[in-house]
Amino acid sequence: MTYAVNGAQVDATPEPGQCLRTFLRDAGHVEVKKGCDSGDCGACSVLVDGKAVHSCITPAQRAAGREVTTAAGLGSDGLTQVQESLADHAGFQCGFCTPGMAVTASALTPQDLDDPEAFAKRMRGNLCRCTGYRPIREALTHGICGSGEGCGGCARTLERGAAATTEEAAGVGASVVHSAKDRVVAGREPFTFDEMPADTVHLSVVGSPHAHARIVAIDASAALAMDGVLAVLTHEDAPDVLYSTGRHQHRTDDPDDTRMLDSVVRFIGQRVAVVIAETKRLADLAASAVVVDYEVLPHVLDPEAARAPGSPLLHPKRTPADRVADASRNVVASVHEATGDVEAALAESAATTDGTWSTSRVSHAQLETHGAIAWVADDGRLTVRTSSQVPFLVRDELARVLGWDADRVRVFTARVGGGFGGKQEMFCEDIVALAALAVGRPVAYEMTREEEFTRTSVRHPMRVRVRAGAGSDGRLTALHVDVLSDTGAYGNHAVGVMFHGCHESIAVYRAPVKRLDAEAVYTNNIPSGAFRGYGLGQVIFAIESAMDELALDLGIDPYEMRRLNAVRPGDPFIVAGAPDEDLKFGSFGLDECLDMARDELAGPDDVPAPEGWAVGEGMAASMIATLPPRGHVAVASISVGADGMFHARSGTAEFGNGTTTVHTQIVAEVFGVPRSRVRLTHADTDAVKHDTGAFGSTGIVVAGKALHAACVELREALLASAGHVATDSPVDWGALIPGVDASHRRGDEAWAESFLDQRERSVAFNVQAFRVAVRPDTGEVRILRSVQTADAGVVMNPQQCRGQIEGGVAQGIGSALYEEVMIDERGAVANPAFRQYRVPQMADVPLTHVRFATTSDDLGPYGAKSMSESPYNPVAPALANAIRRAVGVRPMSIPMSRDRVWRMLQA
Ligand code: FES
Numbered sequence: 038m039t040y041a042v043n044g045a046q047v048d049a050t051p052e053p054g055q056c057l058r059t060f061l062r063d064a065g066h067v068e069v070k071k072g073c074d075s076g077d078c079g080a081c082s083v084l085v086d087g088k089a090v091h092s093c094i095t096p097a098q099r100a101a102g103r104e105v106t107t108a109a110g111l112g113s114d115g116l117t118q119v120q121e122s123l124a125d126h127a128g129f130q131c132g133f134c135t136p137g138m139a140v141t142a143s144a145l146t147p148q149d150l151d152d153p154e155a156f157a158k159r160m161r162g163n164l165c166r167c168t169g170y171r172p173i174r175e176a177l178t179h180g181i182c183g184s185g186e187g188c189g190g191c192a193r194t195l196e197r198g199a200a201a202t203t204e205e206a207a208g209v210g211a212s213v214v215h216s217a218k219d220r221v222v223a224g225r226e227p228f229t230f231d232e233m234p235a236d237t238v239h240l241s242v243v244g245s246p247h248a249h250a251r252i253v254a255i256d257a258s259a260a261l262a263m264d265g266v267l268a269v270l271t272h273e274d275a276p277d278v279l280y281s282t283g284r285h286q287h288r289t290d291d292p293d294d295t296r297m298l299d300s301v302v303r304f305i306g307q308r309v310a311v312v313i314a315e316t317k318r319l320a321d322l323a324a325s326a327v328v329v330d331y332e333v334l335p336h337v338l339d340p341e342a343a344r345a346p347g348s349p350l351l352h353p354k355r356t357p358a359d360r361v362a363d364a365s366r367n368v369v370a371s372v373h374e375a376t377g378d379v380e381a382a383l384a385e386s387a388a389t390t391d392g393t394w395s396t397s398r399v400s401h402a403q404l405e406t407h408g409a410i411a412w413v414a415d416d417g418r419l420t421v422r423t424s425s426q427v428p429f430l431v432r433d434e435l436a437r438v439l440g441w442d443a444d445r446v447r448v449f450t451a452r453v454g455g456g457f458g459g460k461q462e463m464f465c466e467d468i469v470a471l472a473a474l475a476v477g478r479p480v481a482y483e484m485t486r487e488e489e490f491t492r493t494s495v496r497h498p499m500r501v502r503v504r505a506g507a508g509s510d511g512r513l514t515a516l517h518v519d520v521l522s523d524t525g526a527y528g529n530h531a532v533g534v535m536f537h538g539c540h541e542s543i544a545v546y547r548a549p550v551k552r553l554d555a556e557a558v559y560t561n562n563i564p565s566g567a568f569r570g571y572g573l574g575q576v577i578f579a580i581e582s583a584m585d586e587l588a589l590d591l592g593i594d595p596y597e598m599r600r601l602n603a604v605r606p607g608d609p610f611i612v613a614g615a616p617d618e619d620l621k622f623g624s625f626g627l628d629e630c631l632d633m634a635r636d637e638l639a640g641p642d643d644v645p646a647p648e649g650w651a652v653g654e655g656m657a658a659s660m661i662a663t664l665p666p667r668g669h670v671a672v673a674s675i676s677v678g679a680d681g682m683f684h685a686r687s688g689t690a691e692f693g694n695g696t697t698t699v700h701t702q703i704v705a706e707v708f709g710v711p712r713s714r715v716r717l718t719h720a721d722t723d724a725v726k727h728d729t730g731a732f733g734s735t736g737i738v739v740a741g742k743a744l745h746a747a748c749v750e751l752r753e754a755l756l757a758s759a760g761h762v763a764t765d766s767p768v769d770w771g772a773l774i775p776g777v778d779a780s781h782r783r784g785d786e787a788w789a790e791s792f793l794d795q796r797e798r799s800v801a802f803n804v805q806a807f808r809v810a811v812r813p814d815t816g817e818v819r820i821l822r823s824v825q826t827a828d829a830g831v832v833m834n835p836q837q838c839r840g841q842i843e844g845g846v847a848q849g850i851g852s853a854l855y856e857e858v859m860i861d862e863r864g865a866v867a868n869p870a871f872r873q874y875r876v877p878q879m880a881d882v883p884l885t886h887v888r889f890a891t892t893s894d895d896l897g898p899y900g901a902k903s904m905s906e907s908p909y910n911p912v913a914p915a916l917a918n919a920i921r922r923a924v925g926v927r928p929m930s931i932p933m934s935r936d937r938v939w940r941m942l943q944a
Pocket of ligand 1: 128129130131132133134135164165166167168404454455694
């Protein structure tokens, strides 16, 4: 057929039934992204004869004789005004949704802006998981308006040359955007699958239909007989080595309970076999022809039943040496500790509360699905290009599983399309590596959205009982927290999530008597894993609800209730046993956050309250350590050449967290140079010696701190070489290289490297407040005003940090009000698609007023603290507390969906 794409006539024939998305990508238009393949997310949006469509559900044949326009072709000469606006107004974080957003918005007119609600609904087919939509909405509004009248944003857009000059010169503290912004908005910045080695073949997975079964036999003969099928791999081909998909600096943080391909399957969807074929379509077809004979075993889905006597056992052979606490009870991790006598303290309290809260399974729903490509490079090394937050940890474990030295393996990322903890795992890299070695060709495995829901991980569902007491003055007398965490079929992150979830959530309050009972339990559900907040969100939901109940009972202002009971500088951090000695007060911004939140919430409604609805206000506070415990390692280096160009190298990954933008700001700040003189290499095991990875919000406070130290060292060495003292006038750094000492020379360049194993940790605080309206006859909840105040230390990039907070609040609202991965009675995920699992759309997310405390932290670079995952944590309890105060009944489980709130009101 003949069609035109971005103005060029093309003659090509799609395969029978092929969709327009894959047809365009096969033709090299990788700006057309894949987020769902079911027409729900909009990452694949293109224009067909000027009309925006989801190309994943548009038959390629429909393009015959038509004009197709992708994000890369929207502007006849460069970017459109909408794209420029998205770039200049920080309308993206990971940027995976952005080309599709630009395409859909390009079909709108200034008249579509007249009704903001209708405008948001027009954009509902384009999901963004990162930003919370406010910056996208503003950017699109400015870009579409285009007239220069009224909004003011266009003026900036039209003067982008001048703005770019200012931005380029900006260092620490400036609101600048990633230097790849123009490529991101046009879809030209490559993500994982946007570049592939020649001759790449594809992998498809045969998944288990049973929640628990032993594999008796696998007949792959029909699949292998298909022309173009290269191999079928089963447990007989996989290394007999146990590991965990969860990755940490210390590999012993997770239990060794997983095999690449196992002879026993423990959840529906688990890999049974993989097929490698010339095309993805053929691999899928061949996978359906693999016949597996199973011996079905009894399964258990309820975590309480799983730890009861007589329950089916998932990993009966695992022992504490494998980091499984008690395999005979399906218990992976367990803690029971107390300070004082809780029963006696509760009996003497003026007010007590006792409740059991539960939280749902939540999907990370990052728009770029998991995936990896593996091949043997010309240097003989196994090379893996992957969508990962932790390339170094993946390399190390991959080498261990294969029995190789780590230096025979290279792992790197391109730009990563979101993670939220879900990519702190090794879900794909192991199997593509095995497949590539088996067939001697590059092998790609890109998960479908359904696989994402059924074969990766979810947020740990938890049941949390809280018993708390307080005196008549509001001071806590006792706090008992009892947690049951469902880790699913494997223990990836089970231990860390349970301990962390019960750590800062309890340590934030100084009750004199505390008790903690917590267990993480195997079930035959989909595995749980790392998720933004790392367990804190679940436990904080319960504790902050209990704190609110006590405040109501005693007639104490909820902000004062927190101020009265929270730890403050000089206090020890006590969960329920010995104080945590590696946690410090590098700064303390809770009081300021509480004051600002109360003041800001007093402002007017952003959305008017409908008549007849019950209105209430609620708040919640949270504390978080600024990095994970027991060391987070970063190696960073900086070099400068004779041309004055700087090259910074770090191992941390960029997946929308903004780390790499701040890294360029640090270099620009230390050397007083424009950011355009800074080149970055990151997330590549060849770049530096090691980096623990991008999780726990460490990209700035660890990797950034290491880079800062390297920059300072190089700066001193360069200045010393010329006998200089630092001045305010610009320095020609390249000219100083000949005099620099030998230890700072690498060939023609001056160079410095810093190794940082950051162990001391500070604490940061967030306070979330809502005013909500609840419709009594339906249970519908509407947010009238939303406020979050954040103790982020010195804010390195206010625009970017605000975006992290807004995105965290939006994700928090989704999981608080409607997101839930549901499991049917067989143990299968019942809603493995965005159409059934509702991710917040633009029209769903209210404006959140963000304010920062004015702290400066002793431990972070330039006084900064981490602020990416913590904004999520207080959202659900603040909403629950607002609903409670509106209707007089307390929500005990999330999501607080309309039907659940309605049932609560009826009860
Ligand atoms: Fe929208 Fe990441 S920026 S999904």
